[in-house]
Amino acid sequence: MAISKDMTIYEQTVAITSSYLGPAAERFVDRQIQNHLAKPPTELTATDLIKLIDWIRIAVSFLTEDSSIIEDYIAELKQLSINAGEGRGGAA
Amino acid sequence: MKQWRHYSLRYYSLLVLVYAIVSLFIPLNHDTRATYELSMVQAHAVSLIAAIPLFVIWFAAFYCYGRLQRYADTVRDSREGKAFRNIADGVTLLSWGLVIESFASLLLGALADHTSAMVAAAAIIQNYVTLVFPVVAFLLIGTGTQRLLALKRARLGHVGMRLLILLSASIAAIYSYLILHLMDHGQIYHLPVILLLVTVVIPYLFAWFSGLLAAFEMLVHARGTHGLLYKRGLDRLAGGLIVLIITSIVMQYINSALLSNLGAVSIGTVLVVDYLLLMGIAIGYILMISGIRRLQRIEEI
Numbered sequence: 126m127a128i129s130k131d132m133t134i135y136e137q138t139v140a141i142t143s144s145y146l147g148p149a150a151e152r153f154v155d156r157q158i159q160n161h162l163a164k165p166p167t168e169l170t171a172t173d174l175i176k177l178i179d180w181i182r183i184a185v186s187f188l189t190e191d192s193s194i195i196e197d198y199i200a201e202l203k204q205l206s207i208n209a210g211e212g213r214g215g216a217a
Numbered sequence: 218m219k220q221w222r223h224y225s226l227r228y229y230s231l232l233v234l235v236y237a238i239v240s241l242f243i244p245l246n247h248d249t250r251a252t253y254e255l256s257m258v259q260a261h262a263v264s265l266i267a268a269i270p271l272f273v274i275w276f277a278a279f280y281c282y283g284r285l286q287r288y289a290d291t292v293r294d295s296r297e298g299k300a301f302r303n304i305a306d307g308v309t310l311l312s313w314g315l316v317i318e319s320f321a322s323l324l325l326g327a328l329a330d331h332t333s334a335m336v337a338a339a340a341i342i343q344n345y346v347t348l349v350f351p352v353v354a355f356l357l358i359g360t361g362t363q364r365l366l367a368l369k370r371a372r373l374g375h376v377g378m379r380l381l382i383l384l385s386a387s388i389a390a391i392y393s394y395l396i397l398h399l400m401d402h403g404q405i406y407h408l409p410v411i412l413l414l415v416t417v418v419i420p421y422l423f424a425w426f427s428g429l430l431a432a433f434e435m436l437v438h439a440r441g442t443h444g445l446l447y448k449r450g451l452d453r454l455a456g457g458l459i460v461l462i463i464t465s466i467v468m469q470y471i472n473s474a475l476l477s478n479l480g481a482v483s484i485g486t487v488l489v490v491d492y493l494l495l496m497g498i499a500i501g502y503i504l505m506i507s508g509i510r511r512l513q514r515i516e517e518i
Binding site: 146184185188 | 292295296297442443444445446447448451511512514515516518
């Protein structure tokens with residue numbers, strides 16, 4: 126899924142995740158946000174994302190033992206959180 | 218929440234128990250026992266031992282449909298929910314069809330052995346029992362795979378579609394020839410030609426075309442789906458479903474058209490062919506189980 130500047134942080138997180146989890150990406154991200162941040166998924170902020178990344182790393186490590194995939198995915202999310210923190214990632 | 222379809226392994230245990238009991242107590246053909254010089258006890262023991270591979274394959278089938286139904290429940294509110302529900306229901310029917318066909322064969326065979334007046338009725342009932350499950354199952358699976366393709370607004374390629382049509386036409390022509398011209402269909406199917414065509418040949422061809430189309434659509438869907446980790450599960454599920462559909466079709470084709478045309482085929486050859494094909498079906502179910510487990514884990518983490 127292509128990422129555009131007009132997308133919210135939540136939408137960009139789902140877009141990055143869909144490269145790994147395909148059609149299950151949105152459900153996965155929603156579940157992580159609701160379970161670990163206890164807030165509506167669409168209200169995800171840059172600060173939330175930083176906290177969420179650690180939970181996502183743990184969750185994905187249950188899905189694969191391939192550390193390169195895990196690290197690539199986490200690196201993309203971290204870059205998103207940096208861009209969002211600098212105001213380049215679109216509205217929360 | 219567990220629903221009836223999640224009790225697949227309980228149904229399996231009950232069915233195996235009932236089949237074993239029936240196998241042990243059902244009267245066996247006297248001529249067959251005399252040919253192999255077996256006592257009644259020995260004949261029943263052989264019958265039960267011969268059913269063990271069948272029980273293993275039933276286990277794979279029932280475990281698979283239970284897991285698939287559970288996965289379909291998990292994703293029921295998603296875009297793919299209805300599609301996976303259709304596929305799960307189709308696989309469930311195929312699995313139950315395996316068992317019911319075996320029961321029908323056991324009971325109707327015994328009935329025909331002991332009451333010559335029932336030979337024709339037993340053969341007719343057996344044929345229709347064998348036919349009805351794949352017809353409905355492949356229709357359901359095909360509805361599911363079509364829904365999956367529709368989600369992506371994907372279509373089958375022209376080349377692939379034309380190859381599928383050519384394959385189906387070839388299967389239909391050869392099958393019709395075998396059924397109508399080579400064998401004594403009156404002695405085997407106990408039906409007039411027109412009834413045989415309308416109620417056996419056409420439904421089988423419809424089922425096989427539906428099944429092949431569903432297999433092709435599943436292949437296209439799996440190829441067109443992205444998601445590195447998701448694809449690992451989907452590819453196994455799709456591969457297993459394709460193996461299951463094609464092996465089921467081959468088994469039905471061989472059993473309904475080829476074996477009865479081969480004249481003096483020994484019972485051993487028939488059993489070997491059938492068990493090899495059943496192993497292929499089991500491999501399909503095992504691949505599907507592997508894929509479903511990966512997909513289920515993604516939805517639960």
